[in-house]
Amino acid sequence: MQRFTISLQDSLAQEFDAFMARTGHSNRSEAIRDLLLTHLAQQREATQAMGPCVANLSYVYDHHERELAERLARLQHAHHDLTIATTHVHLDHSRCLETVMLKGPAEQVRQFANQLMAERGVHHGQLNVVMGQIGADTHHHHHD
């Protein structure tokens, strides 16, 4: 066990206390530990994990941006093996929100997601990866 001393700005400390109250943490060390574990697991899955996964990619873009909508569609067609479905929402007269559901090897899913998010005019990109082969468990399920 190692001990750290952490310095926080007052505003961040207040936000942290509010987070603890909201989530029912009464112990600061425990709350920090939970945050750290969650974040590190997300980081690992977002950057390193290999093997089968499903993932959800969301981003916002301006459809007035030159040929961007077409470039995004072209990229998704080029990776149709990874793209399960795309939902497109017209947020206002210029901005669109797209959510792309992906399935495949995590390294390929990540690479494709990064490619989409790197397109100029794509903002607020966020990838949520769930590791594991979906539907390949060997348990006996009874669906009634």
Ligand code: NI
């Ligand atoms: Ni739109």
